[in-house]
Amino acid sequence: MTVTLGEIAAEINAELQGDPTDEIINVASLHNSAPGDLTFYVNKRYLADLEKTRASAVVLAAADAPTCPTARLVATDPYLAYAKAARFLNPATQFNPGSHPSAVLDAGADVADDCYIGANSVIGEDVVIGSGTYIGPGCIIEANAVIGSHCRLHANVTLLERVEIGARVLLHPGVVIGADGYGIANDSGRWLKIPQLGSVIIRDDVEIGANTTIDRGALENTVVENGVKIDNQVQIGHNTRVGEHTAIAGAAVVAGSVTIGKRCMIGGASAISGHIEITDDVVITGMSGVPNSIKEAGVYSSGVPITDNRTWRKNMARFRNLDELARKIARMEKQAGK
């Protein structure tokens, strides 16, 4: 797709310093671009790459414009402006509606005419699929699931019975939505499974990464609100609610019956304990453990960063006796006071 710099500037609302008739073919990275490419600069670390870039134009902040050797698209938030340009130059892939002959559609399924159902996919009884939705190969949609319009389910997605998906939802391969929550009760040393009778509601404009799992509620529904973006290999337990426009990075684990607010950012490899509430606008940095509710917006951390192994061994020996160490200090302080 070829567009002019002027068209891009208008689309992304940036100030063009350059020839508006120059043609752009696609986006590229700073250090690996060629004429016809549009690139972006936001991180001082890559200043040398900016100075040498062969791209036709660069999206950047006003302060960085003077260092740029080529045409510039000056924007307040260059990363966002670049994102918009990349979307403009790479519209969603089109597909021909229909069903692959190997797909298995239940006679009772209600699939809009302009959908595509991929090879070896299985669409169960009374499933409803909205207009313009693409179901890739190997997907399994169980009975009574409802999928909105203009969704894209990549290969090997599994939606279990009664799960509801909104509009423009993007599900990557290996996603499992609606498996039973982990509900067990102890009966004299044996575990009794508790029926998981709720479902999962995924609202509009949600994206869910590869091999992420979201369990159905025990009695009520597990809910993921509008605009939530979830990375790969995330686990979300039963009855949990994820608020609008929250982002959850890779391999984070959210236990059951958690309420996460709006516009939160949950770092990768974090773990959030069950039955707690996290208010709006909370940022949890990577690999943090969240055992209790968070009632104030802000940034929270607990990840322990590496040191060389020798220092770590010594620190850990002390750490195991930290309470004793603190008591010792208290005693010394008392004695000194005398």
Next chain:
Amino acid sequence: MTVTLGEIAAEINAELQGDPTDEIINVASLHNSAPGDLTFYVNKRYLADLEKTRASAVVLAAADAPTCPTARLVATDPYLAYAKAARFLNPATQFNPGSHPSAVLDAGADVADDCYIGANSVIGEDVVIGSGTYIGPGCIIEANAVIGSHCRLHANVTLLERVEIGARVLLHPGVVIGADGYGIANDSGRWLKIPQLGSVIIRDDVEIGANTTIDRGALENTVVENGVKIDNQVQIGHNTRVGEHTAIAGAAVVAGSVTIGKRCMIGGASAISGHIEITDDVVITGMSGVPNSIKEAGVYSSGVPITDNRTWRKNMARFRNLDELARKIARMEKQAGK
């Protein structure tokens, strides 16, 4: 399914304070119930919900009975009694035996007449499947695997060759059992793969959550004993043995050649190192690291809980020098002693 309160009281062995002929349709949550619902109360946090509940009856402890505005089922362990009631009101889904026409069954497979094999499932050579087992769509059962009676494999489960599954086992979508263990030997800087010749034995009444993986043993078998309940996205390495009635929560990682005892509870996002033993009745709280064997029953922890980011930064700066800090204290103590 409609039953009377009297029938439920008898089934779950609870004392009924109310009309035994009242009809119950299903279980529901305290705050979102209606006449015809049975609910339960175990957590003081939900006292306000109890006082306003519209349910027909509530399962609770004797001490809480006076606060309950409606019929009560008084039980010693109300959560367990509720679990039993939920199971009574929601018996396992029935299915019509047979094979979907798109399923691929090897001529040498031995599948009991009353099983169901779902759409696009693949049943390999000499596989044996016991009476009353349901294999959902998209499952792949490789050669010589053996599945017991009354199991349920949800969609997209993969069992590799020779894996053995007991009776009444429940496997959720994306489960992979019997992939090669991670066995490599270093040969002058290159890794040589070591053949993984063992298998996996899953015994009776085991439940395994979505996208959990259990590797085959190197020489012997990986074994999961009776009644073990494993949540989603758990990883269990080769040669590991999980004892009876142990529960492993979401995203826990158990390395290879680990022996876990009976009735243990492994918290979510925990990691257990290889070649260690954990005795019976051990509780590991969430996000803990277990580098060494545990020889005594009890509760063990290492997860580091979050603080606000500013405090965390300061604490971490000190933590990196914890050994130095402890030495300083020792010196001060010595000096004070003089």
Next chain:
Amino acid sequence: MTVTLGEIAAEINAELQGDPTDEIINVASLHNSAPGDLTFYVNKRYLADLEKTRASAVVLAAADAPTCPTARLVATDPYLAYAKAARFLNPATQFNPGSHPSAVLDAGADVADDCYIGANSVIGEDVVIGSGTYIGPGCIIEANAVIGSHCRLHANVTLLERVEIGARVLLHPGVVIGADGYGIANDSGRWLKIPQLGSVIIRDDVEIGANTTIDRGALENTVVENGVKIDNQVQIGHNTRVGEHTAIAGAAVVAGSVTIGKRCMIGGASAISGHIEITDDVVITGMSGVPNSIKEAGVYSSGVPITDNRTWRKNMARFRNLDELARKIARMEKQAGK
């Protein structure tokens, strides 16, 4: 497969102390072996097993030879020598070339004549598959993917469009390669998805464990170099590069735009933050967090090992105030100095 001890000694380059015409059927563990078995001894913990072993021969170090009650294969690195023997006795499974009738091959796919394509697999447009490659059941290979020769894709592997796989690559079930990287830009509180236009390149002799995910690059490619061995449930973000002969253990999380050097060993359940570099020959022990670049080879750690829950509670109370504690010590030191 039956071979003589003499043939094995020659194959693994070990010194035979025993009868070279003795026949070996397969490898087995020390404590569970029988005549006809070859086993190995590398860990003093298993000395009692060595003394009682019923195996026909044992691979071990020279120093341990005297304790061995049966024939010995003495090697400098007994574990490596055992690995070679196990490979010699268990050559790769053969298969008959062809396609299962239920496989779906696009007319434009270019599949070598001696490949096998399993039941219900889907091979997309213009896919290229090299000589001697085995694609198991339920695999989905999207358009324009390229797979080298002598690869083995177990069941239910998903390769997305344009992904490139080298020769002799082994992919376990549930692997997803080439899903979109987690690229989002914030637009006034809403997340805008950034198109992920790169791909994934997996080079030769790589092994990737069950349910591991490797995302496609945003603009450039995500790259896994020759000889890398990745365990189960690992997540590798977009644009990341993993150097030759690096090993990544189970459930490790590598964020985006990370460069990992050659011959590194990343411990299980570790998490590596985005946009950092780890030099060659770095060992990260299990459950460590790596927030910054590592510029020197060596062993690094941060995992916090468990203590009993009571000690942990007390230590954590102190830990939350570690900075205050350190300040108190500084004050006491100052005062003592006066």
